[in-house]
Amino acid sequence: MGKASTRAQNKYIAKAYDRVNLTLPKGQKDVVQAHAQSRSESVNGFIGRAITETMERDGSGTDVVNRDGGAGGPREAAERTGEAPAEFVARAVETQAKRDQSSLAMGINPATGETLDKEG
Numbered sequence: 225m226g227k228a229s230t231r232a233q234n235k236y237i238a239k240a241y242d243r244v245n246l247t248l249p250k251g252q253k254d255v256v257q258a259h260a261q262s263r264s265e266s267v268n269g270f271i272g273r274a275i276t277e278t279m280e281r282d283g284s285g286t287d288v289v290n291r292d293g294g295a296g297g298p299r300e301a302a303e304r305t306g307e308a309p310a311e312f313v314a315r316a317v318e319t320q321a322k323r324d325q326s327s328l329a330m331g332i333n334p335a336t337g338e339t340l341d342k343e344g
Contacts, residue, residue: 233306240303246271264319266305 225233248256260270302312327334 264322269305 256270257267260267263270265273298313298316299309301316302309305312307315324334328340331340332338333340
């Protein structure tokens with residue numbers, strides 16, 4: 225990425241997002257990175273999801289994390305990762321196909337969660 229492109233991206237991020245500095249005990253960063261990677265997520269995506277899910281579980285809603293009331297579509301998700309929408313969707317499909325393959329290997333229908341009939 226060129227200098228102008230980096231500046232433009234940083235300007236957009238500063239305007240559209242809040243930053244949080246997270247401090248973890250030594251060694252915990254590697255654990256978090258490994259967990260996020262095992263779920264095909266970025267560390268930022270995992271932390272954001274953890275916050276959102278915890279707030280939902282606590283009954284606080286997600287209005288602080290997601291002021292527009294939803295996760296948005298592929299375009300918004302792609303913007304969060306810095307990808308073009310087509311690249312984001314292609315990666316999402318590839319990731320889901322891998323998850324489906326794992327479910328099928330365990331005898332589970334990935335769409336329904338039901339156990340597959342071993343004879344069919």
